[in-house]
Amino acid sequence: xxxLELTLGIMTAVGGFVDxxxxxFAAKAGSMFGYxxxxxxxxxxxxxxxxxxxxxxxxxxxxxxxxxxxxxRLGLKLGLVTLIGSLISTLITCAAEVxxxxxxxxxxxxxxxxxxxxxxxxxxxxxxxxxxxxWIERTYGLLGLMMxxxxxxxxxxxxxxxxLIGGAVPQVPSxxxxxxxxxxxxxxxxxxxxxxxxxxSYFYSxxxxxxxxxxxxxxxxxxxxxxxxxLGSLLAISILAASAQLFxxxxxxPEIPGTSALEAAIPFGRVGLMLALLxxxxxxxxxxxxxxxxxxxxxxQFFGWEWGxxxxxxxxxxFTLAWIAVMLLALLIVLTGVDVMSLVExxxxxxxxxxxxxxxxxxxxxxxxxxxxxxxNKWLAKGLGWLFFVIVTCAAIAAIPLYLLTSGxxx
Amino acid sequence: xxxxxxxxxxxxxxxLPIIDKDERSCGIVDDVELEGRPGKxxxxxxxxxxxxxxxxxxxxxLLWLTRQIAGDRMARVPADQIDEIGAVVKLKSxxxxxxxHQVEDKxxxxxxxKGAL
Numbered sequence: 001x002x003x004l005e006l007t008l009g010i011m012t013a014v015g016g017f018v019d020x021x022x023x024x025f026a027a028k029a030g031s032m033f034g035y036x037x038x039x040x041x042x043x044x045x046x047x048x049x050x051x052x053x054x055x056x057x058x059x060x061x062x063x064x065x066x067x068x069x070x071x072x073r074l075g076l077k078l079g080l081v082t083l084i085g086s087l088i089s090t091l092i093t094c095a096a097e098v099x100x101x102x103x104x105x106x107x108x109x110x111x112x113x114x115x116x117x118x119x120x121x122x123x124x125x126x127x128x129x130x131x132x133x134x135w136i137e138r139t140y141g142l143l144g145l146m147m148x149x150x151x152x153x154x155x156x157x158x159x160x161x162x163x164l165i166g167g168a169v170p171q172v173p174s175x176x177x178x179x180x181x182x183x184x185x186x187x188x189x190x191x192x193x194x195x196x197x198x199x200x201s202y203f204y205s206x207x208x209x210x211x212x213x214x215x216x217x218x219x220x221x222x223x224x225x226x227x228x229x230x231l232g233s234l235l236a237i238s239i240l241a242a243s244a245q246l247f248x249x250x251x252x253x254p255e256i257p258g259t260s261a262l263e264a265a266i267p268f269g270r271v272g273l274m275l276a277l278l279x280x281x282x283x284x285x286x287x288x289x290x291x292x293x294x295x296x297x298x299x300x301q302f303f304g305w306e307w308g309x310x311x312x313x314x315x316x317x318x319f320t321l322a323w324i325a326v327m328l329l330a331l332l333i334v335l336t337g338v339d340v341m342s343l344v345e346x347x348x349x350x351x352x353x354x355x356x357x358x359x360x361x362x363x364x365x366x367x368x369x370x371x372x373x374x375x376x377n378k379w380l381a382k383g384l385g386w387l388f389f390v391i392v393t394c395a396a397i398a399a400i401p402l403y404l405l406t407s408g409x410x411x
Numbered sequence: 412x413x414x415x416x417x418x419x420x421x422x423x424x425x426x427l428p429i430i431d432k433d434e435r436s437c438g439i440v441d442d443v444e445l446e447g448r449p450g451k452x453x454x455x456x457x458x459x460x461x462x463x464x465x466x467x468x469x470x471x472x473l474l475w476l477t478r479q480i481a482g483d484r485m486a487r488v489p490a491d492q493i494d495e496i497g498a499v500v501k502l503k504s505x506x507x508x509x510x511x512h513q514v515e516d517k518x519x520x521x522x523x524x525k526g527a528l
Contacts, residue, residue, distance in 0.1 A: 062498045071439060072426040076468045079426070132528055304428050304438035304460075306515055312527045317518040371498050 006220055010228040012141030017232020018239075019287035020100035020257060021093070021194035021344050023280060026236045027254035027263075028409070029187050030243030035167030038237055040188045042168050044195030045233035047388040049225045051359055054366045054381060055201040056221035059208030062371040066202050066362055067301035073361035082357040083302050089350030090199045090295045094326060095333035096347050097288035098124075099340035100257055104281045107258045114335055121331045124288055128323065133210040133309040136293075140286030146279030149264045149272055150238040156267035159245045167241075179406075186402040186409045189395045190345075193352035195233070196392060199294035201358065206297040210310045218375065239263065255341065257284075292330065296323035345408045349399055356393045363389060418496065420455070429460065429488070429500045429511070437506035441465060444487070454490070458500065460511060461485040486510045 029037040058064055071079040101124075102117035109116070128136060176184060208221065242263035247254055254260055261280060264272035293309065300307035300319045307319040314320070333343070363385045369376045377385060418424055420443055429437040441464035447453035462477055463485025469477070488502065488509050495501040506512045 064498050068428050068499075072428075075421075076426060076441070076465065077470075077473075080469065080473070130526055130528055135528070300436075301428075302439075304436050306436045312524075314519055314522040314524045314527075317515060317522045320522055321518060 006223060009220055009224045010231070012138050013224050013228025014141070014145060014232040014235070016137070016141035016144055016283070016286045016290070017229060018144070018147060018235050018283045019093075019194070019197070020096050020284050020340070021190075021197070021348055022236045023100075023239060023257050023260055023284075024254075024341065024344050025187065025190050025194050025348070026239040027243045027247070027257075027260040029191060030240035030245075031247040031252060031254055033173060033184060033187065034244045034248055035163050035241060036171055036173045037184075037187055037191060038164070038167030038240060039170045040191040041195060041233055041237050041240065043170070043391070044192045045229055046384075047192070047196050047391065048200065048233075049229050050381065050384045050388055051196070051201050051362065052204050052229060053222055053225040054377070054385065055205035055362055056208045056213070056225065057218060057375055058362065058366050058372070059205040060213040060215060060217050060221060061373070061375045062365060063209060064365065064371075065206045065209055065297065065301050066358060067298045069365045070358065070361045071302050073364055074357070078357075079302065082354060083298060085350070085354040086198055086202075086298055086358065087295055089347060089354055090202075090291050090298070091326060091329055092333070092343055092350060093197065093199060093347040094288055094291035094295070094330040095338075096340060096343035097284050097291055098327075098330045099334045099338075099343055100284040101281060101288060102334065103257055103340055104277055104284065107261070108277055108281075117331060117334045120285070120288075121327055124285055124292075125324065125327050128289060128293070128309065128327075129313055131309075133207065136289060136309065137207060140282055140289060143282035144279060144286050146275050147235050147283055149268065149275040149279060150235055150242060150260075153264045153267050153272060153276075154238045154241050154245075157242060157245055159241055164241050164244075182402065183406050183409055185398070186406045189352060189399050189402055190348045190409065192392065192395050193348040193355070193399070195236070196355060197347075197351050198355050198358040199291050199351075201362070202294040202297055203290045205362075206294070206301070206308070210308050212310075215375070257340070288327075288330070292323050292326045295326045296320075342408075345403070349403055352392065352399045353396050356389060356396055359385075359389055359392065424455070424458075424496060424500070427496070427498075427500050429458065429502060429506075431502045431506040431509075431511070432494070432504060433506075435506055435512070437502065437509070437511040438486070440500060441485075442468065456490055458488040458490070458493070459485055460488060484514070486513075 055066055070082055098117055098120055101120040102113050105116040106113050239260050246266055261273055261276035264276035296319050299322050305318040306316040308316055366377045425440055427440050431437050438460040440458050442459040443455050444457040445453050446456040461484045462481040463483040465474055465477060492502050492504055494503045
């Protein structure tokens, strides 16, 4: 294990962890429920570490990315249903990220939103064309590290640490009306969905294969999934905590992503604001790349096409056309004028519904000794895997009723 | 045929990715062609690859939709070309020789070959 590679891997995972949905739901959750939903981020991050580690291990040992497994384990019919569901949910997520980039650029430059959406897509697509996989991942992940300003801001505003740490324990705040209780439940589901987005494991496992992982990389995989994702999650928790401290008492509802940037502006002024906005921009741009490539990975792996950005774009031509098509479709969705916040809501809703179907085949293969040999799931991975499978299945069942009952958490 | 031995077609062969001897992706085992008679030993004669092999594997409306989008081409990989079956099906020869890269090569012609590191 190369320590430099490991450090870069962890930093990339930290900077690449947060996306537009986590930004939005963390800030809203903090403002509405104080520190009481920190545990949902903690739970989601443990789940993401469990499934991420499993998908990386399967990629390293069986050399199988998620969608190959899904097709083989679920069969053509159910596999196709899952593929279509995943493509739709990830496309909406990609559109939300593109819209998020345009919004943040709009705060920074004041230029028209549609123009900035087009410019964002051109720049991001050009980077995907020019850079090989490793550099795409690192560029956005490392630039996204500017979001550390949110963690520093939390320390600077002196939050009530006992309450903040107490938020990591699952709880139902006392004194909530039944309407507020439904909203609280909706936020639990939305946060779990935002942290456990299925595209993250498609991207992570495909990335492992792009980088040629083998048994020697299992420790890197484990450390990246635990330490990297854990530290990345701390950034989202920082946004929630600062929102609870600064916005909650004033009844400020952070309805747009830019509001979160004020959390760094309050203690650090203009520098804090710029670092927060730039960090958010690169984190969201990284998520746009990940969602776009994840859809191209999914469709290419499902139909057995050549895929990957370790190769030149013309060496995997259908994969290349697929990601270009996804990026253009995402841009078209944004240019229809649909609100970014609505896209974020739809993204978390669709994603949690397809999540169980994505994780089941992954878990079955990770349990299978004939493929995984001595690296098959042991009791801890099996236990945690099934526990989180039950949790995401319950969340998937509850998602639509809660969305309707709460009008997307605002009812 | 020795690569095949005794196997469970649905759980060990169907829907597995296929790679050729140069490790290039060549598609998925969409269906298999069997030879033999009822009561006798059945053997896998070939792997069928491509949307033309989806017949009977999905509802009629979905099959129609798939054919509209992807066409009905199908390549046949004789069983004696199979080198190994595991997490993937490995072939003994190049995908081109078996007609498995036709679409990929056609699409490749549309992609400009410049600008990438």
